[in-house]
Amino acid sequence: xxxxxxxxxxxxxxxxxxxxxxxxxxxxxxxxxxxxxxxxxxxxxxxxxxxxxxxxxxxxxxxxxxxxxxxxxxxxxxxxxxxxxxxxxx
Numbered sequence: 001x002x003x004x005x006x007x008x009x010x011x012x013x014x015x016x017x018x019x020x021x022x023x024x025x026x027x028x029x030x031x032x033x034x035x036x037x038x039x040x041x042x043x044x045x046x047x048x049x050x051x052x053x054x055x056x057x058x059x060x061x062x063x064x065x066x067x068x069x070x071x072x073x074x075x076x077x078x079x080x081x082x083x084x085x086x087x088x089x090x
Contacts, residue, residue, distance in 0.1 A: 015089070017085060017088075017089065021085070025081065029074060029077075029078050032070070032074050033071065033074050033075075035070070036067050036070030036071050036074060037067065037071075038067075039063055039066055039067040039070065040063070040064055040067025040068065040070075040071075041067075042063055042067075043060045043061065043062070043063025043064035043065075043066070043067055044060065044064060045060070046059055046060030046063060047060030047061060047064065048060075
């Protein structure tokens with residue numbers, strides 16, 4: 001039972017930036033990554049279902065591209081924020 005008390009007390013002693021990252025930034029990045037994945041999968045679905053129609057296929061390709069670009073932007077921002085955090089806290 002002592003490990004539970006140690007864990008709870010350690011969680012309250014976290015620096016403010018760690019608490020902000022755990023409470024706001026990480027869930028926000030997870031949400032945006034899920035939205036990007038959903039857009040990517042929707043684009044793949046559009047491409048497969050509209051295989052006979054050139055316009056539908058192009059529309060699906062755009063959604064796939066936007067999903068990949070979204071992933072790149074999301075994880076680039078996460079990397080930049082991590083780099084800034086490490087630089088400031090060390």
